[in-house]
Amino acid sequence: MRIVLLMALLAPNTVSAQTVEGSWTTASPTRERQQVLVRVVRQDCGSCHGMRLTGGLGPPLTPRALNERPLEALVSTTLYGRPGTPMPAWNTLLSTADALWIAQQLQAGFPDEAAR
Amino acid sequence: MRHLRRSCRPERLLTALGLAAFALLTGCAGAPRQADAGASGSGDLGVIVGRANGTLTVVNTSSKEALGIIGELGDLSHASVVYGRDGAHAYVFGRDGVLSKVNLLTRHIEGRVVQAGNSIGGAISQDGTLVAAQNYQPGGIKVFDARTLALVADIPATFDAPGEPGKRSRVVGLAELPGQRFIYSLFDADQIWIADLGQPGPPRLTKFEHIGHQPYDALVTPDGRHYIAGLFGEDGLAMIDLWEAQPKVRRILGGYGRGQEPLPVFKMPHLRGWAVAGRHAWLPAIGRHEVLVVDTESWAEVARIPVAGQPVFVMAQPDGRQVWVNFAVPDYHRVQVIDTPTRRVVTTLEPGAAVLHMEFTPKGEAVWISSRDADRVSVIDTASFATLATLPVEAPSGIFFSSRAARLGL
Numbered sequence: 001m002r003i004v005l006l007m008a009l010l011a012p013n014t015v016s017a018q019t020v021e022g023s024w025t026t027a028s029p030t031r032e033r034q035q036v037l038v039r040v041v042r043q044d045c046g047s048c049h050g051m052r053l054t055g056g057l058g059p060p061l062t063p064r065a066l067n068e069r070p071l072e073a074l075v076s077t078t079l080y081g082r083p084g085t086p087m088p089a090w091n092t093l094l095s096t097a098d099a100l101w102i103a104q105q106l107q108a109g110f111p112d113e114a115a116r
Numbered sequence: 117m118r119h120l121r122r123s124c125r126p127e128r129l130l131t132a133l134g135l136a137a138f139a140l141l142t143g144c145a146g147a148p149r150q151a152d153a154g155a156s157g158s159g160d161l162g163v164i165v166g167r168a169n170g171t172l173t174v175v176n177t178s179s180k181e182a183l184g185i186i187g188e189l190g191d192l193s194h195a196s197v198v199y200g201r202d203g204a205h206a207y208v209f210g211r212d213g214v215l216s217k218v219n220l221l222t223r224h225i226e227g228r229v230v231q232a233g234n235s236i237g238g239a240i241s242q243d244g245t246l247v248a249a250q251n252y253q254p255g256g257i258k259v260f261d262a263r264t265l266a267l268v269a270d271i272p273a274t275f276d277a278p279g280e281p282g283k284r285s286r287v288v289g290l291a292e293l294p295g296q297r298f299i300y301s302l303f304d305a306d307q308i309w310i311a312d313l314g315q316p317g318p319p320r321l322t323k324f325e326h327i328g329h330q331p332y333d334a335l336v337t338p339d340g341r342h343y344i345a346g347l348f349g350e351d352g353l354a355m356i357d358l359w360e361a362q363p364k365v366r367r368i369l370g371g372y373g374r375g376q377e378p379l380p381v382f383k384m385p386h387l388r389g390w391a392v393a394g395r396h397a398w399l400p401a402i403g404r405h406e407v408l409v410v411d412t413e414s415w416a417e418v419a420r421i422p423v424a425g426q427p428v429f430v431m432a433q434p435d436g437r438q439v440w441v442n443f444a445v446p447d448y449h450r451v452q453v454i455d456t457p458t459r460r461v462v463t464t465l466e467p468g469a470a471v472l473h474m475e476f477t478p479k480g481e482a483v484w485i486s487s488r489d490a491d492r493v494s495v496i497d498t499a500s501f502a503t504l505a506t507l508p509v510e511a512p513s514g515i516f517f518s519s520r521a522a523r524l525g526l
Binding site for chain 2: 045051054055084086088092093
């Protein structure tokens with residue numbers, strides 16, 4: 001099961017949702033994909049932002065830190081990175097729909113990983 | 117049997133030295149498990165960080181088994197560990213700023229101090245009396261009495277940023293130097309500092325400025341002579357020869373990217389560890405799927421070796437014959453082994469998804485590899501590459517063996 005999930009991560013194009021310039025009409029990731037994304041954020045984003053997203057080399061990604069930020073800015077930072085900082089562009093691994101869902105969850109309070 | 121052994125453990129009464137004698141007197145020596153032999157020595161002990169559940173699994177590298185678990189250590193994502201020189205006490209630096217002192221023989225937490233909001237590691241002084249933590253928030257280092265964890269020095273990493281005088285920098289690349297000194301890099305300030313605690317009174321600070329843009333981690337060579345800081349913000353590394361009468365910063369491997377657009381770095385490489393094999397240092401390139409080889413006599417580039425992804429750890433076997441490399445996501449299911457005389461990748465292993473760390477046994481006949489998403493640690497024979505054992509550990513990350521107690525720079 002986990003290997004299947006990882007494969008999904010490595011091949012984001014198999015997941016729905018294409019960017020339409022200037023619009024957010026992207027389909028929500030499937031429930032399965034959402035589980036992958038929770039793991040990606042907690043574990044891989046967590047290597048800089050902390051597994052609890054309280055910050056590290058990267059800034060905190062808590063609701064308190066992000067609530068005032070426009071959703072579009074969070075999606076853009078996720079997909080294209082922040083030049084001049086260690087934040088990389090994740091668009092080879094994450095779709096726009098992925099990034100949007102992640103940004104929404106971060107602002108709402110990011111879910112924990114399901115018990116394994 | 118487990119219950120019997122526990123009831124025989126006299127940690128409150130006796131020192132570790134007395135354990136064997138006490139065990140004989142009370143008949144506990146009759147407990148047949150080989151692991152108990154570890155209770156009288158520490159040379160083959162180690163710990164594996166469980167990053168999801170805040171535990172340390174105590175292991176024996178001879179019997180290749182888990183001996184027990186030390187729990188409730190807080191947020192151990194990115195946790196690192198240094199050893200007291202008895203090899204039995206370890207200091208754990210948690211992401212949440214908690215510094216814990218644990219005893220591997222009794223598997224008890226002996227001390228705990230909330231010393232910062234966000235921490236990424238530490239070092240222990242040459243004589244083992246001082247433990248230093250490097251902190252992101254608030255940026256700086258704090259030095260503690262290794263025995264009591266009482267605060268000895270608080271050294272904020274302040275600098276004057278444009279428009280922000282007195283700003284505090286995140287600290288990376290902390291290492292120990294001979295003579296009660298600690299050296300570290302200031303990510304936000306492009307500086308390297310040395311704090312000297314070898315005299316009474318406040319620590320004496322030596323600051324190197326304009327060392328290069330965004331030092332992200334650093335290492336001290338095994339002889340304690342050179343400090344090398346990797347730079348995220350430019351192609352190259354900053355190096356200081358600490359044996360010079362007036363140490364100064366030199367750029368090494370400048371422009372190794374040759375002006376090409378860097379690939380995304382999904383995880384920062386870690387430099388601390390075993391980068392030096394013979395006269396060469398083996399270093400991860402930033403934004404390139406390469407390991408860079410530099411001559412530590414001339415500091416000229418010797419070779420660059422294409423590898424399977426963005427290197428995270430580039431670690432030389434204790435004898436320097438092999439260099440093992442793991443990678444950032446999405447290539448972190450692989451580990452590659454470089455033969456140092458021929459400078460060729462001789463094998464590519466897939467020990468389990470999300471390889472986060474590797475640790476050699478004290479003389480390097482085996483390497484232990486943590487696979488986070490496979491929930492296991494694999495013990496691999498460095499001669500045959502056969503898997504000698506696997507240990508189930510939930511979301512394992514850093515592996516730290518007690519042989520680190522005798523290494524300079526950690």
